[in-house]
Amino acid sequence: MYALCERYTGNRSLSFVAGFNLFYAQALIAPSEIxxxxxxxxYWNDKINVAVWISIFWVSxxxxxxxAVGVFGEVEFWIGSIKLITATGLIIxxxxxxxxxxxxxxxxxxxxYWKHPGAFVEHLVPGNTGKFLACWTSVIKAGFAFVLTPELITCAAAEAEHPRHNLPKATKRFIYRLIFFYFFGPLVIGIIVASNDDRLMSAIAAGSSGAAASPFVIVLTQLVTP
Known part of the structure; x- marks a missing residue:
């Protein structure tokens, strides 16, 4: 990243900051996912301390x-497939x-829900400015997910079969997956859950980052609750 940024901009200071920022972001990915x-x-089993699950995932x-890279790649494939199937199912x-x-x-x-109570809520200040700040805050927080950008696909070039054929194909398909999940996912959430839903707001107020704060869990709970 450092070398590519310096080659593109000719600015060593900017390339250093970009490289360090990438390192910092990637260093946070594994702990945040765990x-x-x-x-x-x-959320489904609160009888066991969360530290136990964190330790299990970390050791795994x-x-x-x-x-071996073959085993790692196979496990990564199936875990990624489960993630894609789940996300697609929730969108459906x-x-x-x-x-x-x-x-x-x-x-x-x-x-x-886009009409009542509205698609945007006020944040920090009232009025349209507050709605803009709410949208901008969500964009900033969602930007963390874009750390795994297409150039990281090329990092697997040395370990991939037929990289000259497979890597360009995988990179070109990235934009379609990005549009599908990052556009339709938030669209679906905005449709099925009201922005002022009591369960959503209480989870946010409590600083919850678990399943209770998930809009999909909220709507599924609402569907199965008589």
Missing amino acids: TAASFIIQ IVALNLL LGVVLFFGGGPDQHGVLGFH
């Missing part, structure tokens, strides 16, 4: 990285609810 996964499990990740669920296909759902939901 913590998120542990809190999600704790270290062990996988010590195995949102489409079904959009057209009124949920249990005991009367009529088409449509963009009802």
